[in-house]
Amino acid sequence: MHSSVGIVALAVLGVAVCAQPRGRILGGQEAKAHSWSNMASVQVNGTHVCGGTLVDEQWVLSAAHCLDGVTSDEFVQVLLGAHSLSKPEPSKRLYDVQAAVRHPGSRPDRIEDDLLLLKLFQNASLGPYVSPLPLQSEDRDLTPGTLCDVAGWGVVSHAGRRPDVLQQLTVPIMDRNTCNLRVHHDGVVTQNMMCAESNRRDSCRGDSGGPLVCGNKVEGVVAWGSRVCGNRKKPGVFTRVSTYIDWIENVRLGNWTV
Template sequence: MGPRAAARPILSLLLLLLLGAVVDAQPRGRILRGSEAQPHLRPYMASLQLGGQHVCGGFLIAQQWVLSAAHCTEQTNGEHFEVLLGAHSLSEPEPHKRLYRVKAQIAHPGSNIHNNRDDLLLLQLEEKAELNEHVQVLPFQREDRDVAADTVCDAAGWGTVTHSGQRPDRLQEVRRPVIDRELCNHRTRHDNTITAKMMCTDSRKKDTCKGDSGGPLVCNGVAEGVVSAGSRVCGNYKKPAIYTRIAPYAGWIDGVMASGDGDTDGDVAVR
């Protein structure tokens, strides 16, 4: 065997390794290395849709109210979302899956397109959701204190799952540890843009991303945060996932729901 022939297997192996590294280095736009959630074990999850297409996540916090992220409205041209509840698969028939029309959607007045501050959106359904085993309200945190670093929390969504933009039909989930705000604010990470009303989770290899925005970060059974920063490069440990903490906004949430048509007394999950 000549030297050129002997070198071919080595070159082929190197090429395969290089291609694998390139693919592995392109984690944009997906729940990176997450997994399919067990069907209907997150009965609070909502899909915010336009024209029958999933745009963002959200979650039921009262029978007639869904909480999501304000930046999800940036490309809606003033059109109201529709909200899908009771779903695991976005396309397949399921016993309690139902699409609700939205009566009002209220972004926090402090939210804007230039940063991640006050990135919350409340959606009032036209009617109260029918609660059952697949549709449930999720309690949110009202005590204004930080979640301890290294606490492992869950996030889920129907966001894109490949760098080419492929979307999953079934709900995906990922578990990530909370990281200290000081570390998240390091100049090599988010460079002092993370406020006391935000929190971060480690994004090394596993992460939330585009299309997961608005979904809850659940720690010990309670929604602590809302997925924000949907345009962030995902899966990069130098750009940790950013969430809006819910507890500092509990008063605003209660006020908006109380001012909406209909009485929400007894509908809100409190922890």
């Protein structure tokens, strides 16, 4: 039974007009089953559309563009405790979404402020396979070359094949100035974003909203990149969590409207 509260909250979500290729694990490998206990699958009408991160027992962090075009008669849910999207697993549970809170600066036609918080109707059942991961609160840039991990159920081949089990990938952080060179993203990567190298290894469609984890903290949220995933000239771009930590905390404390 889906409460109307969640449906009303989702009614504000607009129609997608993507200025940048969204979604963007290509060249990775299957994750160790249930090693990403913070990992969420954001689903619309029972289909995986994006990744997400469990930040506490009632909130999941994802990307705002994940719900572009979703209408009030569509059901948004969050799957936690999963390795396989389709096979039965004792730890898996699907939660209805009570409210979808987009960052007020996010819009379908821009790449800034691309964050979304999803409030679950009931608290997630925490345990060894479902647990939050701390968010990075220190606002500083990582040293270029720092190795971070990203995971998701997004596209794993140029042909568009999607995996059933969670994939993960280790990527080196790229200096923002380098990322902004004309040969790469030509100045559009702001201080609110960070880049990772994407030479044949990249996040891809369906990975949007998932976590970039560095040193056991969520450093970024998968945002956008190349139309062709794995294009070394178009590094993967992530929304920096630390920039938005005050907004995230305010929403978790109930200071939000839809």
